[in-house]
Amino acid sequence: MDAAFSQTLIALLPNLRRFALSLARRKDVADDLVQTTVERAIANAASFDAASRMEPWLFRIMRNAWIDQTRRQRTQGTQVDVHDIPEALPTDPRPGLEARIMLKSVQETMLTLPEEQREILHLVCIEEMSYAETAQTLGIPIGTVMSRLSRARLALSEKMGLK
Amino acid sequence: MQIDDETLMALADGELDAERADAVRRAVDADPELQARLFRFTETRRLLGGLREDPGQDAGEDPLAAMIRAAAAPASAPASASAMPPMPEPANTNRRPWLAAAASVAIAAFAFGWWQNDKPGPQAFGQPEIAALDELRTGQVRGLDDGTQLSMIASFRGSEGQLCREYEAVNAGTVRTVLACRGSEGWVQRFAALAATEEGTFQPASGESSIDAALQAVGAGAPLTPEEEAAALGDSAEGLPPS
Numbered sequence: 457m458d459a460a461f462s463q464t465l466i467a468l469l470p471n472l473r474r475f476a477l478s479l480a481r482r483k484d485v486a487d488d489l490v491q492t493t494v495e496r497a498i499a500n501a502a503s504f505d506a507a508s509r510m511e512p513w514l515f516r517i518m519r520n521a522w523i524d525q526t527r528r529q530r531t532q533g534t535q536v537d538v539h540d541i542p543e544a545l546p547t548d549p550r551p552g553l554e555a556r557i558m559l560k561s562v563q564e565t566m567l568t569l570p571e572e573q574r575e576i577l578h579l580v581c582i583e584e585m586s587y588a589e590t591a592q593t594l595g596i597p598i599g600t601v602m603s604r605l606s607r608a609r610l611a612l613s614e615k616m617g618l619k
Numbered sequence: 620m621q622i623d624d625e626t627l628m629a630l631a632d633g634e635l636d637a638e639r640a641d642a643v644r645r646a647v648d649a650d651p652e653l654q655a656r657l658f659r660f661t662e663t664r665r666l667l668g669g670l671r672e673d674p675g676q677d678a679g680e681d682p683l684a685a686m687i688r689a690a691a692a693p694a695s696a697p698a699s700a701s702a703m704p705p706m707p708e709p710a711n712t713n714r715r716p717w718l719a720a721a722a723s724v725a726i727a728a729f730a731f732g733w734w735q736n737d738k739p740g741p742q743a744f745g746q747p748e749i750a751a752l753d754e755l756r757t758g759q760v761r762g763l764d765d766g767t768q769l770s771m772i773a774s775f776r777g778s779e780g781q782l783c784r785e786y787e788a789v790n791a792g793t794v795r796t797v798l799a800c801r802g803s804e805g806w807v808q809r810f811a812a813l814a815a816t817e818e819g820t821f822q823p824a825s826g827e828s829s830i831d832a833a834l835q836a837v838g839a840g841a842p843l844t845p846e847e848e849a850a851a852l853g854d855s856a857e858g859l860p861p862s
Binding site: 461 | 624625628629632634658659660662663664666667668669670671681683684686687688690691
């Protein structure tokens with residue numbers, strides 16, 4: 457693992473935290489997920505192609521870690537959702553009140569969507585990954601990315617009352 | 620012009636090539652219904668994009684950053700890298716044939732465990748082993764009285780110029796790999812590992828408990844040539860009682 461790798465990884469920690477929160481919807485679970493992802497990334501640093509962007513590679517690791525984690529959690533019973541602990545949601549004191557309310561509304565609406573839609577919305581619209589990168593991260597064809605993303609966008613817009 | 624939702628979405632996401640994007644944009648400009656459908660995609664993207672700007676984290680460094688730097692440190696610290704002598708070339712071209720045979724014939728049946736002796740000391744050697752260390756040339760095998768077959772694997776010079784030798788002793792289904800270095804008080808064991816031929820007999824392998832790590836720890840250089848080894852052994856043989 458070289459210095460460039462670790463610098464990029466550190467720079468992408470906020471992205472990892474965002475994606476983790478989007479998947480896990482609980483801050484403590486998301487923190488664990490980020491840590492697991494970072495550990496796996498370090499352990500597998502040699503398999504990363506330095507010529508490519510690290511985001512798809514990292515998000516894929518995180519997603520696999522999440523799948524592993526949820527597989528185990530299925531036997532652990534119901535967990536508290538992020539909606540029940542509002543302070544778990546990230547808040548930003550900088551924008552004006554209206555913008556903040558809108559941001560929070562988007563965030564909360566997003567969290568009501570099924571995981572499959574949440575993750576694809578997150579990768580494309582928040583992390584700004586291309587369809588091709590998203591397909592690579594999720595291990596699905598681009599056509600599936602487009603149909604799934606389109607459904608997710610329409611679901612979100614409907615829930616938010618966009619016309 | 621029939622334009623489906625996915626195409627409108629691809630336009631909103633900048634995923635259409637220029638020509639196609641122009642065509643779709645022209646169609647949208649002329650059709651309020653298409654404009655309304657496109658809006659849902661551009662607006663969801665815009666709104667979600669706001670979440671990207673949201674730091675969601677306290678100011679200050681992510682605690683994981685330190686962990687990442689620590690993991691990168693060994694590879695990126697030239698000082699520590701240069702302090703380590705280069706790993707000696709594999710010297711064991713004469714590794715005893717029984718291990719090779721075992722590995723090729725019955726890998727599945729053999730579970731190797733390694734055990735490292737943390738208390739090196741001359742007491743670890745009996746007189747027959749000391750004699751073998753002083754007398755055997757690399758590649759030679761000697762049968763000891765207790766039935767052990769002792770094979771001399773290689774000789775090295777450590778970082779302080781001391782003579783170090785690796786040998787393997789096979790007895791009762793186990794192979795003992797030993798690294799010994801000669802100091803002012805005679806031969807001192809620097810490493811010993813037991814390779815078991817029965818599953819579960821020994822602790823699982825540890826990455827650090829290897830002969831290579833031990834060689835590196837004593838600062839072993841390249842294996843001695845037969846001439847260099849003969850000269851080194853000639854010195855040590857002086858003063859030995861005639862056998």
